[in-house]
Amino acid sequence: MSKQKIVIYGSYGYTGRLIASRAAELYSNVLLSGRNEQKLKKQAAELNLDYLAVDTSDPLRLENLLNDAHLVIHCAGPFIHTWQPILDSCIRNRCHYLDITGEIGVFEGIKARSDEIAEAKIMAMPGVGFDVVPTDCLALYLKKQLPDADHLELAFMGLGGGVSHGTALTMAENLGEGGAVREDGRIKSVPAAYKTRSIDFGERQRTAVTIPWGDVSTGHHTTGIDNITVYTAMKPSAIRWLKLSNWISPILRLDAVRNLAKKWISKKVTGPDSKARETGESYIWGEVKNPGGETITAHLKTPEGYRLTAMTAIHIAQKVLSGDFKPGYQTPASAYGEDLILEIEGTERV
Template sequence: MAAILMIYGCGSVGMRTARLAKEAGVEPVMGGRDAVRVAAAAGSLGLEWRTSTATDADALSRLLQGARVLVNAAGPFRRTAPALARACLRNGCHYVDVSNELATFRDAWSLDAEAQGAGVALVPGAGFATAVVEGLASHVLDRIPDADTVTIVRSSPGAVRSEGARRTASDLLAAGNWRVRDGVLAPGPNRIADFELPEGRRSAVPIGSGEMFAVAQSTGVRNVAAYFTTRTGPVISRLAVPLARTLARAGSFGPPRAGRQGTGRLGAGSGQGPAPAPSMIWVEAKNHRGAAEAGWVHGHGTDTTAVIALELAQRLGASRLSGFRTSGQLLGADYTLCLPGLRLTDF
């Protein structure tokens, strides 16, 4: 890309995306909120850098000067995405992020008309947590095209490690259960569900996540729900999850202090932190007669997210697309499900 690729955020995903870009012959500019941290991160890769908080409109315009595409890898995204997306609209820069928060998707979707008028594309969810889920859903729906219900279950065998990812998981928990029902986004029942997964029987928490919104948008299926598995049994989960949601909303259920490994047991949601083992996604599609098809994907969230974010940035940098788009709409299942490190199983 001749114009600047700006990568905002120097955590695990931001650094891996920047490294991949440089290996591909693209010299991105690193951006972020903390000048010391951004300078060190950019210096380790021999890259230029800029800083701006997400609350200073003038500083954000300077940050985006000359930029064609911004990749936002700085969570929690409820604090960074709205301001950065609007800065991109003002400055004619395509916006990509790696979020999985429902609020981020709804906010970007609300800006669709403005983005089309500005000639800017807004693409939240450019990572494992959304793009791969969309690809898997599309793949499963090909085998049952009259399906009217999609269920998404995400499972991770270990704790979320990065601070940004832990905060994202806390935000998802605090948001409560939302689902798409009859084509409308609505609150769902706060009930723990049990699923027979390829890894065994697991209890799962209903979560209103970005992937649920994205699958409904990209596939047109009228009923979509998402769940994250827990490491606790069904009885403890039924008792603990309502309390955990309340604490998360109050800000008392957050990540451990920096430097300490997380001990939370909610499955990883954002794909930002390095996982000790592959994250797993199960998608089932059903029709009104009760017939069902399912698929299962294993993969490393952070590595896959960096690849997807860079691919989208490069495609947008060479395109004139505008408006709200999902990553799955732009990439398609043939791309996302064939990425290195992913393993697909049909059921």
């Protein structure tokens, strides 16, 4: 594949801006894209890059965007609404697909098309950010330590960070939907805050609660483990609210309620500032268990989540651009191994 252009779609969102800025430091052949031409024009001038405004509902414009692109880094969520047309165009144009989703439905949807993706001789790797690079790598590391493991539990905790506008909108989109775990190989819907567990993150002990994190999908592909649960550290008051949400889930699923939440987010949520990104840290915990009850645990320490996302997304893009990729659907660790995360500055495994 001789094409070299990098397309960043959704480049002016919170995380897209971080990725675009990092890409601009390394490459001149970056094309910024998204729906809003005014935001693109301003960003392109700041970074000295080209841009093209494209709506994912316009297949002809998408073709024009990707027909000479080597890869796209898709940053425009909620991804459940945007991944399919972009992947369709990537397959037609033999353009590698990367995104920063954490949505289980997106991972499953792309995995179901792995043969089609491989036939186009490209790689599709959703989840090249904080969700799911560090957890995916830790999962594979643990599986190799205990090869007969049949249960995997993962958890994470952030210190000094926050939530971006786009992440908050995805959360609003899923109000009232509950959680998800994997049991006996199948993804199972469960209530919000299905389980809690006290977890030693290395730096401190925290109460963590189950969430529908991307590893419920990707962990099975990476490790073959049939039972997977993912937790995040959370304050007791937030856990109580999650449990309450199970009782009012029909109300939370109303369009009017979700739209109200989105309006509030649009006014109030901006994401961590540069100081928080530079000083914040994330702690990842993982545990595997085999049928005999033997357990092994391990930890990762990484930079703040959004900073890490920009680092891992560009790091993986660099690998693809150099010809280092596996055709078809891949997870970060299935393509690049459990030590991929250790190639990122500021990470360590304990």
